[in-house]
Structure formats: C-alpha cells, structure tokens
Amino acid sequence: MAGEKEIKEIYDNGMKILEELTSNAYEIQEQMLEEILIRNAGTEYLSRFFVHGQNHKQNFKANVPIVTYEDIKPYIDRIANGETSSILFADPITQFIQSTGTSEGKPKLIPMTAESFEKRMVKPLLVDLVMKKCISGLDQGKSFYLFFVKPEMETPSGLMASLYTTSYFKTQIFKNGLAKFCTSPIDTILCLDNKQSMYCQLLTGLLLRDEVVRIGSSFASVLARSIKFLEDYWKELCSNIRTGFLSDWIADPACRNAMSSILTRPEPELADLIQQICEDKSWEGIIKEVWPEVKCISSIVTGSMSQYIPLLEFYGGGIPLVSPNCGSSEACFGINLEPLSKPFDVSYTILPNMAYFEFLPVNNDGGGKSREFKLRGASATESSESTNETTTVNKPVDLANVKIGRYYEVVVTTLAGLYRYRVGDVLKVTGFYNKSPQFQFVERQNVVLSIDLDKTTEVDLSKAITKAKLVLEPLGIMLTTYSSYADTSLTPGRYVLFWELKMKGSNDLPKLDAKIMEECCGIVEESFDFTYKSLRKGGVISALELRVVKHGTFDELMDFYVSKGASISQYKPPSCLKSEEAVKILNLGMVGTFFSPKTMF
Known part of the structure; x- marks a missing residue:
C-alpha cells in the first residue's frame, strides 16, 4: 500500500x-x-x-x-x-x-x-490538491467531513466484500493522509453504529468549530441527513459541551475513548453560543453561523444529488458548493x-x-x-x-x-x-x-418510469420537477427531496410522485393549497415528452398523482436502505422506486394527495 x-x-x-x-x-x-x-x-x-x-x-x-x-x-x-x-x-x-x-x-x-485498489486511492489525494490550489485557506484549518462505514461481508471463498469507502477508510493511505486533516477521530468514522458515529462526529465538529475550513460528505444526501440530525440533537450536543461529559448512550468503547481526548472540559460559553444559533426558528445560513471559517461545502451534487442543491444553498448561506469527483x-x-x-x-x-x-x-x-x-x-x-x-x-x-x-x-x-x-x-x-x-x-441508464410505451428518464423527471417547484418558491415552500414510482396496480396505471416539503423559516409542514398542488402536477406532466402526452390523452396513462409526505419521511427511507446493506456514506436516494417496501414507507408518511386535471390533454 x-x-x-x-x-x-x-x-x-x-x-x-x-x-x-x-x-x-x-x-x-x-x-x-x-x-x-x-x-x-x-x-x-x-x-x-x-x-x-x-x-x-x-x-x-x-x-x-x-x-x-x-x-x-x-x-x-x-x-x-x-x-x-x-x-x-x-x-x-x-x-x-x-x-x-x-x-x-x-x-x-x-x-x-x-x-x-491502490490506484484508486490516488484520486482523493489529487482532488484535495486541486481544491487547496483553487480555494485559499483550506490548508490553514481542518475539514469537517462526515464519513461512515458498513460491516464487511465474507464470501464463501474467504474474500471480504465491502463498500469502497469502508475499505478506503481502513487503509494507511487514508489514516496517514486525509484523516490527519479531518476533525473526526478515525475511531468515530470506523464505528459501525451510524447513530453513535454521527453524534460523535457532529460533537467533534462543534467543539472544533473555529478550526473548520471545509465541511462535507461523500454525497449531498448524507450532508442533508446530517443537518436533520443536528436539528434533532443540538440540545443534547450543547449539554455535552456545557458539562464536558459525553452522553451515556454512546456505548461504543472506541468512540468513548476517542472523544475523551476532545471533550476534555466544560465549555459553557461555546454551548451557549451554539444554542443561541440553533434556537433561531429559521436555519437559513446555519452552516455559516455554526462554522464561521468554512470556505466551501464539498459533496457530490450532480446526477440524482442535484435535488439537494437548493437545500444546501439554503443552509449554506452563500458558501460555495463543490462537487469534487465522479465515479462508480x-x-x-x-x-x-x-x-x-x-x-x-x-x-x-x-x-x-x-x-x-x-x-x-x-x-x-x-x-x-x-x-x-x-x-x-x-x-x-x-x-x-x-x-x-x-x-x-x-x-x-x-x-x-x-x-x-x-x-x-x-x-x-x-x-x-x-x-x-x-x-x-x-x-x-x-x-x-x-x-x-x-x-x-x-x-x-435504465432508471425510468414507464407504464406502456413511455420512457421517462431520471433527467426528464428532474427537469419537470424543477419547473414545477418554481410555483412553490414565492410562497416560501421548499422541496427538500423527492422520489417516484410507476403505479400499475390499477388500470390505467399512473406516475406517482413523493415530495417532502418544508417552510423556509422552519420545519413546519406548509399549508397545502389544492389548486397550487394540482398546478404543480400539471406542470410536471406538461414537461414530459410527446409519447407520454399521447398515451395520457388516449387514456392509456391516468392522471399523475402527487403525494406529499411529512418532514423526516425520506430519512426513514434512507434508514430502510441502510438496513438492507447500503452505506449512509454512499446513499443515493432513488429517483424511481423499485421496492414495494420503500413505497410503503413513503406512503406511511403521506399527509396529502393531489392529481393532475384528468382532461388536461
């Protein structure tokens, strides 16, 4: 190595x-x-x-x-x-x-x-070099990266199977290189309990807030999830900082040992400052407020991750979003x-x-x-x-x-x-x-919605939704994430969209005006191609349905995929659902359903 x-x-x-x-x-x-x-x-x-x-x-x-x-x-x-x-x-x-x-x-x-494997490990070093060359100040502080691992699986041959990130974080090239510039102790990254790992990494990032010059994760979905975790746990995190004691439920020995060298004393002034920031009803610009020296947010935001760009821009308060690399x-x-x-x-x-x-x-x-x-x-x-x-x-x-x-x-x-x-x-x-x-x-490729002869790609869907959500923005409503599936359980079948919405100033569920939501449905359908519209007009495809889900529902979807073997570090929210279990999870969070006008074509 x-x-x-x-x-x-x-x-x-x-x-x-x-x-x-x-x-x-x-x-x-x-x-x-x-x-x-x-x-x-x-x-x-x-x-x-x-x-x-x-x-x-x-x-x-x-x-x-x-x-x-x-x-x-x-x-x-x-x-x-x-x-x-x-x-x-x-x-x-x-x-x-x-x-x-x-x-x-x-x-x-x-x-x-x-x-x-060794050849691939050169890439993150080159990425880091390019970023430090192009963004001044990155070499004068630490990177608050949120990294996670999943358990390895042994195949019958004795060879181990794991996610690339899990293998990479265990290598000496990571431990001797990029890890030295990260706020998170390596033992918190390698903790197999994602909740304990997330908590300890966030706590470390808060304790070292004045040293943090870069914040990020492998994918934008993970960073969005981390902000949601901060929303849920900031009071407890502030309590740990105020008292100098780690919460008892952090039971992983390696995590506790690693945190003992960072959480060394009570810091009530720091706790008060973070509490004051987090108590603000609007979290617009929260990243800049909590980590004032941050020069950039580094996370892949292309492809299916592009749906998180407005959310990260909202939380970032003008901090540049950097999408560092592309691969598989x-x-x-x-x-x-x-x-x-x-x-x-x-x-x-x-x-x-x-x-x-x-x-x-x-x-x-x-x-x-x-x-x-x-x-x-x-x-x-x-x-x-x-x-x-x-x-x-x-x-x-x-x-x-x-x-x-x-x-x-x-x-x-x-x-x-x-x-x-x-x-x-x-x-x-x-x-x-x-x-x-x-x-x-x-x-x-092959990520499509289809009822009959129609083929609606991931890009088609993204473009249609981008147009539709413009109706919501003047009302202060944010679309935080979405997914879809082709419902063929009825005849004719229809496209179903799942949207998670929030108000810009809070996590409160917006008041859903039926006419506005139906207008969104119509804009989505109008954006699809001729084949879709022809089949819709001919009654082969039924009116598009939009199901709005409550705040946190897509976090439950991520938990489902993580429980099935996905890594929180590499989680990519599916634009088009293939799993019946995943559809059930989103349906359980549904708070409203709307349809396109049945005779729009």
Missing part, C-alpha cells in the same frame, strides 16, 4: 502529474489497454475470444463483447464461491467492492486486486478541476490512468435518452448485424474521438478484470482539458 513517501510525492508533484496525465491521455489509454490484455489474455474469460497468435489489442473491440453485470455475474459468483481468480484475471483478487444497490435495487460485487463502484471517472464552478455547470475531467474507457453514443436530444442497444452477450460488430435491430447501433468510440456536446454511456475495461463493461452512467462531453475529455454527469 502507498505510504507517507508516496503521499508526499503526490502533494509535491500533484499538478505536474495531472498535466502529464491529461496531456498524454490517448497514449496512456493505449498503454493501459495493452497492459491489461498482456496480463490477462490467458484467463478463462478472455481466452474464449482470441485465437492463438492473434494480436489481442488489435482485435479487442472486434472480438470481446460489451457486457452488463448480469453477463459476468456467473464468473464473479464462481470466484466468490471459491474458484480461482484466473477465471477473469491473472492477479489474485484481494476483495470485492459492493455497490450500494439503491440505484438498481440490488448490490453488485465488483472484483478488486491490490494494484487496482466499478471505476473512477474523473475529478473537478474547477471546484468553484456553479453546481449545475460542473464538469469532470477524465483521469486516463484509472481504466480503459470507451463511450457508447446515445441520443443527443438533451434528455440523455439512450438508443435501444442490444449488446448484451454479443460483440458490437455482431449486434450491428442483428436482424432484430430496428435502429442503427452506433459503435463505441475511444477517449480521443468523443465529440463536444454529445451524450455517451461509459464502458470500462479495468485492471481488475472487467472487460468492456457497461457502467450504466450517461455523460455529456463539455470540452477537453489538454487531451482529456471533460464531461457532465447526466443520469443513470
């Missing part, structure tokens, strides 16, 4: 490293593909696609199929059950990385070698080289040494809608010749040949044995930094 010497080298030469990577992006990509194929050509999986003596690199795209997780799951399951790693890759597998499972309803197991459980894609760009303008720069990247073109209609590719289990060449295909299949392009303004689905080939693997993320190319593409994250 990388140690202090390597960490120092990255910090000393980080910008030079970034310039070299991005200036030689194509050459690095070609070298990476060659290295992967030379190393792994003899594996059971790859050897099926090449004849003896064939140039593997030259014939890679013609012979090796583009696949999804379901295509390679049987190979991964065999390794997890005890068969040799050489089924997929030459190097031994050291662990599996679990996806969160909230996007598609079930977690995946992503194989990882020691080398591939399978691979790191890129980092934000302009951290002070506006949240909706964020572009990430591809790091060409993280994986071999290919890009499947998708329709560039601005909605991110993918063509109906049928590439599972077949090569791109075979698929384009399929007689069942009704649309022209665009072949994937490499990093050097993407076009600005076009939309692509990412395909990765990794050191750890994923070959031409469809990640499912749709990106829009916005430019180049040197020779490396820059992109905006658009959506997760």
Whole structure:
C-alpha cells in the first residue's frame, strides 16, 4: 500500500502529474489497454475470444463483447464461491467492492486486486490538491467531513466484500493522509453504529468549530441527513459541551475513548453560543453561523444529488458548493478541476490512468435518452448485424474521438478484470482539458418510469420537477427531496410522485393549497415528452398523482436502505422506486394527495 513517501510525492508533484496525465491521455489509454490484455489474455474469460497468435489489442473491440453485470455475474459468483481468480484475471483478487444497490435495487460485487485498489486511492489525494490550489485557506484549518462505514461481508471463498469507502477508510493511505486533516477521530468514522458515529462526529465538529475550513460528505444526501440530525440533537450536543461529559448512550468503547481526548472540559460559553444559533426558528445560513471559517461545502451534487442543491444553498448561506469527483463502484471517472464552478455547470475531467474507457453514443436530444442497444452477450460488430435491430447501433468510440456536446454511456475495461463493461452512467462531453475529455454527469441508464410505451428518464423527471417547484418558491415552500414510482396496480396505471416539503423559516409542514398542488402536477406532466402526452390523452396513462409526505419521511427511507446493506456514506436516494417496501414507507408518511386535471390533454 502507498505510504507517507508516496503521499508526499503526490502533494509535491500533484499538478505536474495531472498535466502529464491529461496531456498524454490517448497514449496512456493505449498503454493501459495493452497492459491489461498482456496480463490477462490467458484467463478463462478472455481466452474464449482470441485465437492463438492473434494480436489481442488489435482485435479487442472486434472480438470481446460489451457486457452488463448480469453477463459476468456467473464468473464473479464462481470466484466468490471459491474458484480461482484466473477465471477473469491473472492477479489474485484481494476483495470485492459492493455497490450500494439503491440505484438498481440490488448490490453488485465488483472484483478488486491490490494494484487496482491502490490506484484508486490516488484520486482523493489529487482532488484535495486541486481544491487547496483553487480555494485559499483550506490548508490553514481542518475539514469537517462526515464519513461512515458498513460491516464487511465474507464470501464463501474467504474474500471480504465491502463498500469502497469502508475499505478506503481502513487503509494507511487514508489514516496517514486525509484523516490527519479531518476533525473526526478515525475511531468515530470506523464505528459501525451510524447513530453513535454521527453524534460523535457532529460533537467533534462543534467543539472544533473555529478550526473548520471545509465541511462535507461523500454525497449531498448524507450532508442533508446530517443537518436533520443536528436539528434533532443540538440540545443534547450543547449539554455535552456545557458539562464536558459525553452522553451515556454512546456505548461504543472506541468512540468513548476517542472523544475523551476532545471533550476534555466544560465549555459553557461555546454551548451557549451554539444554542443561541440553533434556537433561531429559521436555519437559513446555519452552516455559516455554526462554522464561521468554512470556505466551501464539498459533496457530490450532480446526477440524482442535484435535488439537494437548493437545500444546501439554503443552509449554506452563500458558501460555495463543490462537487469534487465522479465515479462508480466499478471505476473512477474523473475529478473537478474547477471546484468553484456553479453546481449545475460542473464538469469532470477524465483521469486516463484509472481504466480503459470507451463511450457508447446515445441520443443527443438533451434528455440523455439512450438508443435501444442490444449488446448484451454479443460483440458490437455482431449486434450491428442483428436482424432484430430496428435502429442503427452506433459503435463505441475511444477517449480521443468523443465529440463536444454529445451524450455517451461509459464502458470500462479495468485492471481488475472487467472487460468492456457497461457502467450504466450517461455523460455529456463539455470540452477537453489538454487531451482529456471533460464531461457532465447526466443520469443513470435504465432508471425510468414507464407504464406502456413511455420512457421517462431520471433527467426528464428532474427537469419537470424543477419547473414545477418554481410555483412553490414565492410562497416560501421548499422541496427538500423527492422520489417516484410507476403505479400499475390499477388500470390505467399512473406516475406517482413523493415530495417532502418544508417552510423556509422552519420545519413546519406548509399549508397545502389544492389548486397550487394540482398546478404543480400539471406542470410536471406538461414537461414530459410527446409519447407520454399521447398515451395520457388516449387514456392509456391516468392522471399523475402527487403525494406529499411529512418532514423526516425520506430519512426513514434512507434508514430502510441502510438496513438492507447500503452505506449512509454512499446513499443515493432513488429517483424511481423499485421496492414495494420503500413505497410503503413513503406512503406511511403521506399527509396529502393531489392529481393532475384528468382532461388536461
């Protein structure tokens, strides 16, 4: 594993490293593909696609199929059950990385070698370097990051499976690097009880409030949840600060030991100050009030996380929102080289040494809608010749040949044995930094609402709701989070939206005016495409339903997914629900239901 010497080298030469990577992006990509194929050509999986003596690199795209997780799951399951790693890759597998499972309803197991895992750990160091270069003062204080872990799972083979963040927080590169600049003691981060961990990390952040220059979390949803936790527990936190004693219910020995070196004496003046701030009925600008030296809020706010931007701007009081990087459980894609760009303008720069990247073109209609590719289990060449295909299949392009303004689905080939693997993320190319593409994250592929022939994507839904909530803003009503599902239990079926609303000045539930809420429903439907409107007019789809839920209901939804194996650190609120249990949770919090006018089309 990388140690202090390597960490120092990255910090000393980080910008030079970034310039070299991005200036030689194509050459690095070609070298990476060659290295992967030379190393792994003899594996059971790859050897099926090449004849003896064939140039593997030259014939890679013609012979090796583009696949999804379901295509390679049987190979991964065999390794997890005890068969040799050489089924997929030459190097031994050291662990599996679990996806969160909230996007598609079930977690995946992503194989990882020691080398591939170590390579990924360079990314947060580069991100930190870029942020300190672009935002003055970050190197003169501490970062109040809210990090959490989940228990590891042992597979029948003896290999451990865990979330990437859990594995990363246990490494020496984290403990010797970024952890030294964080307010939270490492034992509070590694505490498996998320509630105790959250409480202790918040308490430490309050005790060190004057030293905090950066606040954040992996995802915006986690930071929003943390503010809600502060709302619920600030009185108890102030009591601990005032008396100098930690609450008895914090029972984790490591947490108590870690806090004993921070909560060392009564601080009544600090407790009074925090109490005075938190007692204000309106929490607008609360982050700036509690942590006056904060220079930025760092958290991923693109994709499905964009729904939290208004909430974090409200709580932040003008503090810049920084979305630092973009990636998936399978691979790191890129980092934000302009951290002070506006949240909706964020572009990430591809790091060409993280994986071999290919890009499947998708329709560039601005909605991110993918063509109906049928590439599972077949090569791109075979698929384009399929007689069942009704649309022209665009072949994937490499990093050097993407076009600005076009939309692509990412395909990765990794050191750890994923070959031409469809990640499912749709990106829009916005430019180049040197020779490396820059992109905006658009959506997760296949996250759609559908009743019949309609296909409403995550982006379609986000745009429609963004328009509708403009009706609420003049009334002082905030939409804090949302989700949806396609209700086909009745005929005809309908789209159902769940909204959690609050007043800007408090957490009180707004008075719900039926006409205004129905207007919101109508605006959402008007924003959908021609297919939806035609089916709606023809009676194939019924009127959209909007269900308003009480404050805290979406926290219960997060608790549900965490109980099923998701990590609070990596929780992504599903834009479109696939779980009946999740729908029941939101229905239990319902305080009002509204419909679009039945004859609006």
